[in-house]
């Protein structure tokens with residue numbers, strides 16, 4: 045499609061990473077909505093493509109987006125595109141000269157890079173492609189080392205590595221604007237983190253969760269199942285004040301058995317505060333408390349801008365809540381070692397999610413978001429089993445496959461109304477809000493085919509060497 049628009053409809057091109065594919069659209073939508081903008085897909089929009097066009101946004105919006113996204117690699121001001129190089133060239137000839145002018149001046153230097161998706165080109169082939177763009181009105185000198193402006197010719201050879209076409213399926217040309225925050229995945233890798241737990245969330249997904257939650261500077265964010273605080277690390281990176289609770293005394297106080305190989309006990313100062321200090325966000329650390337998330341401890345009323353959390357699924361750690369000796373009827377267990385939950389009883393997964401949604405509905409500010417993981421036994425999955433609450437609207441539901449028969453879904457909900465008595469009644473009486481009990485046997489379902497899918501689970505486990513997912 046040729047580009048025929050003026051300044052008002054400037055298009056931008058996003059180049060997206062090909063991991064966590066399901067999480068990309070909700071991330072980009074959430075980040076654009078933070079700027080009051082919407083993602084307006086093209087008619088033939090392909091969600092799995094590495095290239096998306098952005099319409100109806102400004103360069104400032106795009107820069108703001110790139111300051112946050114971990115799903116997009118780079119963004120470009122689109123000058124032309126086409127299914128063939130001929131189409132690209134005629135599209136480029138239609139791009140207004142006055143829009144090119146600020147970047148083609150005699151005084152400024154430039155360079156052109158060639159990027160190919162799903163194909164590798166040798167140097168000479170790249171040079172040949174650049175030569176076809178000779179007609180562009182560049183007046184300045186080429187500088188390969190330190191150009192004022194960088195341009196990209198991007199070629200898309202499809203997504204099938206076993207069937208790479210000779211010619212690209214689509215080509216784009218544009219001015220590079222900014223890179224995304226993929227570097228955070230490396231810099232915040234759990235491998236190099238001061239304090240980790242058995243289920244520390246990998247860096248990439250932690251940042252994606254913070255983005256789905258639309259966490260921003262000066263927000264107050266709570267993780268009610270805080271563990272080693274990976275989600276607080278990500279949220280504080282975006283400027284939010286962070287706090288959390290965990291039922292496990294040892295993890296909150298950073299004592300007990302270490303989660304790293306070759307280390308028996310946690311060392312001094314292995315705690316969440318030290319993690320934030322490691323990344324320069326200690327000033328945003330409020331505190332973490334030993335507390336059972338099923339029990340209310342917070343002042344009544346809207347308090348948090350976001351609740352971002354990874355509840356236990358009972359694979360690597362038990363799902364427990366506190367109870368009285370009368371309720372439990374047997375002596376407390378597990379008083380030493382890895383976790384320490386003093387007087388506890390089984391906490392069914394269905395109750396965990398019901399309580400979590402109720403917590404979010406009560407304590408989120410209006411428009412605030414709840415982002416959490418829901419473990420799913422795939423053969424039984426239906427959209428209806430995703431927990432609902434009358435005050436929370438489902439925003440997105442993205443699947444991360446763990447094995448052929450299990451996955452977890454990243455659920456994002458937004459508070460749309462304050463809780464009234466009638467909502468409490470609806471939770472009890474309305475079948476839509478009845479908890480799906482099938483979640484409760486997740487542990488048994490998970491282990492039912494463990495040997496078959498061990499290899500795959502290991503593959504899908506954290507790409508940055510973290511100890512998450514809550515699998516194995």
Ligand SMILES: C[S@@+](CC[C@H](N)C(=O)[O-])C[C@H]1O[C@@H](n2cnc3c(N)ncnc32)[C@H](O)[C@@H]1O
Nearest residue numbers: 244245269271272274290291292336337356364
């Ligand atoms: C999957 S882990 C969270 C991992 C965390 N996101 C991290 O990066 O380390 C779940 C946590 O929930 C805690 N937990 C389990 N039951 C709880 C309860 N009833 N109330 C609060 N925390 C609980 C566990 O101790 C565990 O640390």
